[in-house]
Amino acid sequence: MLVGLVTANLAPHVAAETERRQRLRLPPFGALAEISGAGAPDLAAQLAASLLVQVAASEDRTLVRAASWEALSEALTVALGAVVRPKVRVRIAVDPSRA
Numbered sequence: 001m002l003v004g005l006v007t008a009n010l011a012p013h014v015a016a017e018t019e020r021r022q023r024l025r026l027p028p029f030g031a032l033a034e035i036s037g038a039g040a041p042d043l044a045a046q047l048a049a050s051l052l053v054q055v056a057a058s059e060d061r062t063l064v065r066a067a068s069w070e071a072l073s074e075a076l077t078v079a080l081g082a083v084v085r086p087k088v089r090v091r092i093a094v095d096p097s098r099a
Contacts, residue, residue, distance in 0.1 A: 025065060031072035032095040035062040038088035046079035
């Protein structure tokens with residue numbers, strides 16, 4: 001990217017980044033959400049059972065990736081409906097669609 005900035009030609013960087021995002025199914029070629037908060041582990045456990053998404057959880061947050069925003073929305077809806085909601089906070093930040 002630095003070479004692109006110096007030469008004022010970002011096309012190679014953009015092409016490489018686009019290819020990387022496409023291979024990894026990252027937005028805009030897939031859908032991504034971050035779940036955090038005290039209730040995140042329970043929601044992550046429900047999502048991990050779904051065939052529609054891939055879940056990567058750490059101690060303080062969970063990333064959820066799906067092939068499309070529709071699949072992500074469906075998985076989140078089903079998981080939220082299945083979780084017994086104690087009075088703990090859950091934050092879901094969905095990377096917006098760029099389609």
